[in-house]
Amino acid sequence: MKLFGKYLLILFKSQMQYRSSFWLLSFGQFIIPFSVFAGLYFMFERFGQIQGWNFFEVALCFGVIHMAFAIAECLGRGFDMFSTLIVNGEFDRLLVRPRGTIVQVLGSKFEFTRFGRLLQSLSVLVWAISRLGADWNFMKAVTLIFMIFNGVCIFMGIFILMASMCFWTIQGLEVANIFTDGGREMAQYPINIYQKWVTRFFTYVIPFGCVNYLPLLYILDKTEGPSAQYMILPLAGCLFLIPCLLVWRFGVRRYRSTGS
Amino acid sequence: MRAYLSVFKLRLAMGFQYRTAALAGIATQFFWGFIIIMVYQAFYSQTLVSPPMALHQLVNYIWLQQAFLAFIALWFRDNELFQLITTGNIAYELCRPSGIYGLWYAKLLAQRLSSAVLRCFPILLVAMFLPQPYRLSLPDNLGTAALFVVSLLLGLLVLVAISMLIYISTFITMSSAGSLLMFGVVGEFLAGMIIPIPLMPQWLQSIVYALPFRLAADFPFRVYSGHIQASEALSTIPLQLLWLAMLVVIGRFSMGRVLRKVVVQGG
Numbered sequence: 001m002k003l004f005g006k007y008l009l010i011l012f013k014s015q016m017q018y019r020s021s022f023w024l025l026s027f028g029q030f031i032i033p034f035s036v037f038a039g040l041y042f043m044f045e046r047f048g049q050i051q052g053w054n055f056f057e058v059a060l061c062f063g064v065i066h067m068a069f070a071i072a073e074c075l076g077r078g079f080d081m082f083s084t085l086i087v088n089g090e091f092d093r094l095l096v097r098p099r100g101t102i103v104q105v106l107g108s109k110f111e112f113t114r115f116g117r118l119l120q121s122l123s124v125l126v127w128a129i130s131r132l133g134a135d136w137n138f139m140k141a142v143t144l145i146f147m148i149f150n151g152v153c154i155f156m157g158i159f160i161l162m163a164s165m166c167f168w169t170i171q172g173l174e175v176a177n178i179f180t181d182g183g184r185e186m187a188q189y190p191i192n193i194y195q196k197w198v199t200r201f202f203t204y205v206i207p208f209g210c211v212n213y214l215p216l217l218y219i220l221d222k223t224e225g226p227s228a229q230y231m232i233l234p235l236a237g238c239l240f241l242i243p244c245l246l247v248w249r250f251g252v253r254r255y256r257s258t259g260s
Numbered sequence: 261m262r263a264y265l266s267v268f269k270l271r272l273a274m275g276f277q278y279r280t281a282a283l284a285g286i287a288t289q290f291f292w293g294f295i296i297i298m299v300y301q302a303f304y305s306q307t308l309v310s311p312p313m314a315l316h317q318l319v320n321y322i323w324l325q326q327a328f329l330a331f332i333a334l335w336f337r338d339n340e341l342f343q344l345i346t347t348g349n350i351a352y353e354l355c356r357p358s359g360i361y362g363l364w365y366a367k368l369l370a371q372r373l374s375s376a377v378l379r380c381f382p383i384l385l386v387a388m389f390l391p392q393p394y395r396l397s398l399p400d401n402l403g404t405a406a407l408f409v410v411s412l413l414l415g416l417l418v419l420v421a422i423s424m425l426i427y428i429s430t431f432i433t434m435s436s437a438g439s440l441l442m443f444g445v446v447g448e449f450l451a452g453m454i455i456p457i458p459l460m461p462q463w464l465q466s467i468v469y470a471l472p473f474r475l476a477a478d479f480p481f482r483v484y485s486g487h488i489q490a491s492e493a494l495s496t497i498p499l500q501l502l503w504l505a506m507l508v509v510i511g512r513f514s515m516g517r518v519l520r521k522v523v524v525q526g527g
Binding site for chain 1: 284287288291292294295298299302303304305306307308309311441445446448449454455459460461464
């Protein structure tokens with residue numbers, strides 16, 4: 001942990017060397033999801049609802065998912081760019097150091113500019129919460145934090161899984177974007193609006209449904225029966241991370257250097 | 261003209277080298293298309309007001325958007341040109357005996373064309389055989405199809421003229437990030453990439469109609485799906501030509517201005 005902190009400090013200093021570029025990129029990260037959100041707003045202005053969900057309910061969902069994605073992208077940038085480490089053989093250097101590979105890859109990159117996105121999603125979240133009028137209590141607040149935290153876990157899991165693929169393919173796969181960017185775009189709406197097969201895939205295989213749709217029902221008092229199960233459902237996100245880490249370890253073991 | 265043509269051909273051949281990347285891109289775009297259509301389907305399913313655009317028209321709109329992404333995306337860029345400007349290698353380009361505006365225009369055009377040609381046919385073909393409601397339907401008659409092709413190609417020319425302005429602005433700012441960002445985000449929103457223009461509120465539509473961004477993407481797609489009638493399309497095509505002429509004149513003029521001031525610092 002201390003090591004990771006040191007990594008962060010160094011990376012932060014190096015990124016701050018290009019100050020104006022840093023601010024511009026952060027601003028860009030703020031404005032891009034903002035335009036998506038504006039689109040969402042206009043759609044609701046025209047249609048009023050989407051399958052029984054109103055604007056602020058969807059905005060809450062949007063805020064949670066985008067925040068999770070922003071945090072995951074901050075942290076997991078090293079995994080996202082992992083193919084470059086493999087291609088030019090730098091991963092060998094990580095292997096000979098007396099630390100775990102995960103922490104080293106995590107520390108190899110950290111995108112501070114993603115704070116722009118974080119800020120945007122945070123403001124959406126606050127706006128949605130203040131206008132929703134759900135009666136908040138301690139349990140619901142915990143659920144919300146669980147949702148975000150486990151959303152981060154899911155996105156991280158996908159990043160790690162895709163990075164592990166590089167052990168076999170050497171190249172980075174553009175298809176990975178389907179699950180990261182595509183997953184984000186999809187999960188910004190409550191997941192039950194989609195066709196059944198999509199909903200199932202993204203609940204049981206990649207558990208986006210467990211961090212957006214089901215706990216959202218609980219927060220908005222749309223559930224019946226005991227609430228405890230809805231509260232702990234987001235933890236499926238943590239569970240998703242486990243097989244991803246196993247695949248990673250398996251990949252590291254059969255890694256063959258490209259040599260260059 | 262021949263010089264421009266050969267630059268165009270070279271770039272086209274280069275673009276065709278990246279077939280695997282194109283394949284991955286196709287898969288990604290299919291997924292996007294599906295997700296977006298499903299969202300609109302959900303919006304349409306319980307609507308009380310009658311929307312200004314039918315769902316099957318919207319489906320066509322979205323598939324065309326995915327298929328011709330390379331024609332309409334403003335963030336699609338040539339880093340080589342940016343590097344030429346920031347590293348000072350622009351000096352070599354200036355030595356060439358042909359006009360730099362035309363040369364770059366041909367380069368950018370070919371790049372978009374090669375990328376779109378690789379991607380559009382598989383996407384269109386598969387989308388035509390999807391089950392309803394996802395199927396891409398054919399245009400009503402041959403006249404519509406012809407109008408679509410004409411307006412799409414003119415739109416492409418307009419878009420490349422717009423993107424030339426991004427490159428020209430880099431001469432002044434020396435960093436591509438800012439102008440790319442503003443053009444990319446604002447331009448795409450105004451081109452109907454985030455939500456289709458007929459679904460925007462009235463006040464926004466009036467802004468959009470006054471700007472050229474929609475001519476590249478929104479206009480040809482709506483011609484295809486029959487949302488814009490043939491007579492209206494025929495009256496908009498001169499507008500495309502007008503914008504094209506205007507943008508090229510502005511581009512050439514400002515390019516001349518910045519080139520006169522350009523200082524190459526060795527290297």
